[in-house]
Amino acid sequence: MRTEDFDYNHAGQSFGAYVAHDETLTGKRPGVLVIHDLWGLGEQPKERARRLAELGYVGLAIDLFGDRFQPKALTEALPIVGEMRANSRSFRDRLRAGLDQLANHPEVDSSRLGAIGFCLGGISVLELARDGADLSGVVCFHGNLDAVEPAQKGGVKAKVLVCTGGGDGIVPDAQVSAFQEEMRNADVDWQVNVYGGAEHSFTNIYADRAGIPGVSYHEKADRRSWDAMRGFFAEAFAG
Template sequence: MRLLASLLLLGLSLAAQAEIKTEEIPYQSADGTRMIGYFAYDDATPGARPGILVVHEWWGLNDYAKRRARDLAALGYSALAIDMYGEGKHTEHPTEATAFMNEALKNADAAKARFQAGLELLKKQPQTDPTKIAAIGYCFGGKVVLDMARQGLPLAGVASFHGVLATASPAQPGSVKGKVLVEHGGGDTLVPADSVAAFKKEMDAAKVDYRFVVQPGAKHSFTNPDADKHKGHGLDVGYDKTADQKSWADLKQFLKDIFGQPA
């Protein structure tokens, strides 16, 4: 009995020591932009595990994107919230956010280079299995991960949450290498119905393995608890706890379908 009690105490002690580790890592893209990534992993998980890139909303690399990286780490993945604007900058004002976003998207090659720099950084981490990489994105980030899939980057899957669906470079048959999950708010007035229809038509034509989920009544930014405070700027956004939880459950199943049960 004493031995059993000692082993139980040892197990509890080790469990208490295990935690989500985080680190800010500076890196640079091919266009010379200095960026700051936010890396998270569970140190109780042994060895390399699938890696997930997290791409922020149009606000930039803020606490919400970092929290999602920690959430993924808690599920057993290696997660890196990447910086698409440079210098880790972020804002809470729509005018600045729009300027940051437009600057990042004005050159498609530069945007791809910034994403790829983050991808390579995640692959280099010892906690990451470089052969098993997926990406998720929110709002602006949803567009980014969908565009990277359209351009044929080696991603096992991408998931977009209340993301922008329109693109200047539609997917072609065979270009998308992995699966696609889109979580869209049924009450999202910032992504019009014709964009939804065009996206589905594009995916069907390109023969992409995709799932499009509509969260009933949910507005743009439905996963972000901070969304409600932005209503003061006249934005038709809002947090929806039910849609947030359901879409996260969908993501967990999506990742299991791609990679199997995380360690």
Template sequence: MIKSEALIYQDPTSGNTFEGVICWDEDLAGQKPGILVSHTFKGQSDFEIGRAQELAKLGYVAFALDMYGKGKRATAPEEADALMKPFLDNRGLLLNNILLALDTLKKHPEVDETKVGGIGFCFGGKCMLDLARSSAEIGGVVSFHGIYDKPGMEHQGDIKASVLVLHGWEDPLADPESTVALGHELTERNADWQILAFGHTGHAFTNPAAKFPEKGMYYKETSNRRAWQTMINFFEEIFGRI
């Protein structure tokens, strides 16, 4: 049986409180690999919780994290932009909050802290890439239709995480030039990386609620299915079959 429960956690430095949802299969004994699930610019929602539950069915402990803070969720794009802006302006804040979520996941009693990974969607993809850029101790990260700009922070040394980028070739928020630039960046940091681009696919291709083709944001069933299967294979290679 899949168990989903709210997980309240706090930043000891700022005192800010966050509320995520953690999911796992109660019928699987012992500690299991943990996977972060990082949300879009709207904040944590049923979409990310659903992805966490699907990961739990695969045998992982999945944590639909909270980047913005307890109760901070958007219902309109303008609200979402306002919530996201401080993290775009201050990538150190972004990294702090994603590292806090990682630490919270590692400390959960169901999680094998030596086996952790993460996935993220849109803004969450940016979060996963910044986590990898920081050389955090994490097995692998997956960006679904993420954003690829560098954080402007002087990270040193090799990227330790394996990196999988799942990309819509017609994504207006991540053009081919930025995608190629990300490949060069990951190569320079000696990362184990893969970029898989899906043709005739725009931004937000994993979300059935994305219905704005005129803006290049729309659900694509085939790309979503292929991307999820690629993610499954990626984590099986890193953590083994569960």
């Protein structure tokens, strides 16, 4: 497997990226964008990029905060997230800049692009879908599902899979129901998987270290949601 760290510029700011692909494969292949949670471009999104490469894709994890910033506490992360979400156009443009890095990678078939995200990253991939990005599919892992600018009918090109925890108090049942209604109204090809007993951040093996109530790792939900993603992309990339 070949991996590479690099930086790119958007709107006058530097953003980090980490790409992984199987160099024994030949020809262009689907590419999957990986977007991190509140804690920035650390080991977890990089590990997911490598796991995507093992599946035969190009995995590209991007730094959403800029300058490779990795918050140490919620008090550092939440104001940045709030500012990004409050300005949908700027937020979506930042996401599209990262997606462009994936689409332009020499090993990637730009007609077969996907995106996955965790927590903040889950919010992000849904924003890309709502913005009509040219994506075959997006997978949101334990991300908030509310929208500043909801999807419009006919405006979403991507298939959508949401993987959420049945015990996630940050993404309550009412929010899940409202999201499903949004998807129905926008005529989206969507799925929602709910994992019993799983709280917020159920895919992050380091989640318990934060000591935040309602935030914990859940091995079964992590494994089952990744398996769901594999089947989802196999279908989405097949056309």
